[in-house]
Amino acid sequence: MNTHHRSDKSRGTPVRKGLHPKNLHNQGYDFPALVKSHPALAPYVKPNAYGDLTIDFSDPLAVKTLNAELLKRYYNIVDWDIPEGALCPPIPGRADYIHCMADLVGLGHEQRSIKLLDIGTGANGIYPLLACQIYGWQCVGSDINAQSLENVATIITNNPTLKDRFTLRRQHDKNHIFEGIIQPGEFFDVSVCNPPFHASLDEALKGNQRKLNNLARNRGEQKAQTQSPTLNFGGLGAELWCKGGEQLFLKKLIRESQVYSTQCRWFSSLVSKADNVKPAKKLIRKLGAVEIREIEMKQGNKVTRVLAWTFM
Template sequence: MHHLNPYANQSLNFIELLEKDDGLAKIVGKRKDGNWEQIDFKNSSVLRAVTEATLLHEFGITITLKEDRLCPTIPNRLDYLAWMEEIWNSTCLHELEDFIATSNEEIAADARPPKRKRVERETSLRILDIGTGSSCIYPLLGCSLHSNWEFIGTDIDKESLKNAREAIHDARNDRNSAASKASHPLNLTKRIHLLERERDQSLFPSSQEVCATCLNPVHSTSSPSEEGYIYHMTMCNPPFYASQAEMDESLQAKATPPNAVCHGSANEMICVGGELSFIKQMIDESTRMKDEVIWFTTLIGKLSDVEPIVEGLQKRDASHLQVTDFLQGKTKRWAVVWTFTAFRLPKLEKANKLTSLPENSQHIFELDEHGDVIDFATRLKNDLRDSGFYANLAEDTFQTSTHLIVFAKEDTWTRKARRLKARGAVVQTQDSSLPVVGVRITLRKTEGRPLTQMLLVWIYGRNRQLFDSLCMSIRNRILAKNN
């Protein structure tokens, strides 16, 4: 289970749930000794009642799940959302926009950047949920857990969208939130917008279609698109099977029966060509949205599909991708994230070795620094600023571990750059408003030793050699000052 999953450290307490929910208690019942009967997760009515009770009492969400539609398993769905949260927390968008604002003021290299209002991470995160389903489960859970997330959910099934709208517009949901994990009003009607799609339409609604829902593209100074990002992230739980026969065969081939019953409509479970064909279409269409979306993601239900999906992304020149897996009970799923932007992720929790970051995406050095790490980070920040770099202490800075965000507007440290400068030549970058490379520096005391460990992680840029050379330049700069 992902470490950001609300149930990572404490499982759902079914006894408490039974005591809170009269409807569930009536369905499950008690034995003669006064203890509760065992919950039968293979009974579809019981499973729906458990899920509805969990959503109500844990997340403040009132919904009626339909018999002929998928009944979502809450902890599994939370793993995907937790992974999305980790991706977003690792994205340097706000720091990048602060860099652009600083650069636009044309501050002299030897001057200190003035204090400015920081770009807050509380700014809305917009997510496209492809195939949101009758339960609209990802948008509902996402809005319950995060006050600044908003969703656009799409589906081709009119009945599924009808049921999802009923939950979104249920006035009880805002009242319920006070007694759940949601410590904020849900405001679902303002934060979840549904779009009906046809089979022959693109999986990614255009900016015009999004604007028709009263949502404008998210303005960002770092977006290559003049309109901004239509979505920060996309997500999808695609249909697994190519036919009913394939689905039946898959269930029969399982070594042990599933822990819970699985009911769903054909639209939710089956598509032409199956999961692999669906995701390949998504990859093809994502190339046309590369300037309007930062991170594309999707779940993968079959291990055999992972490799061809990765190969497809590499052929489409995705600038960065990672694969992870989710395992709960007997159920294992995989997920892939990719981008065509210059943003890069550190190696995320449980990142699959097949596509984890190359070894030189980070560097670790031990430095002969014995003092306070915040003092050391401040001196390093000022030194880098004096040399024309953007450098700021990150918000998550502590006495024992300090983080520094560094961007370089242009290459000034490599031998090639120094030779060009000596000849009076100017190195042109693709977009002068954006940095050529970004690095997150973590400084921490080495346990049991009077040294400071410096971890440099690549967070922005397309040139790995430039990142490597910058890391060595920063290290050599520190060593030179200490000698």
């Protein structure tokens, strides 16, 4: 995953260099060691067409089992679990986002004084969990789904060291993102977000089938053997799709960020669709941001961008 930074005024395409230098997963997965410490993973680990040990990343249960062991082994998070259908993201890519934000806000700052806001923390709570465990940050996770927050609360309870560093807040108004979450007089160093990127359930299912086919090709197969409605990496409705999709969500996020421009140093969001970057930057500039950063990240065949902006 590329972690190359560039400012809004830079030219050229970022050079892709793989995972962030501080990412603990730079050398890939040590499946023999993972299986030895977590035997429940064994049934999912098999050689691919090239003879390399792997799991079927189109199987949400396999990904969840791998995630649970990665979080325990590398980040000292025990008993991590998510309900069926919840988004189950790959850990290395999520860790990269946090490392990139640490680069962004960490200059001249004591890392343990950093405060992060996660918009749409989901049932997995992955960004605050990683930020707490890697950097010792103070984190707030917000979500509109009560069931998701209840699950993250259970994870926090299972890991007492998180109790004073990771708090949860419910967004009760679907028309707002920061309002009702950022409190008067409160200040965050950075906000992160993995926005819903589909405009409908049907679009999400079609996108998932493309992902299944891509994963199949990576395994040396022509295409996915089954046409399954199961969403790869899981994903409850609000986590994967919303009216207007990623583009409209980003527009709302950016517009509302201006209202809280003095209460958060860096706003940021993943942008899955490359076509959404240019209009997002245009709106950010229009609203008066003083700096915009585009950070391109690459893991395997997937390229993701983080867009970050500040009014300060």
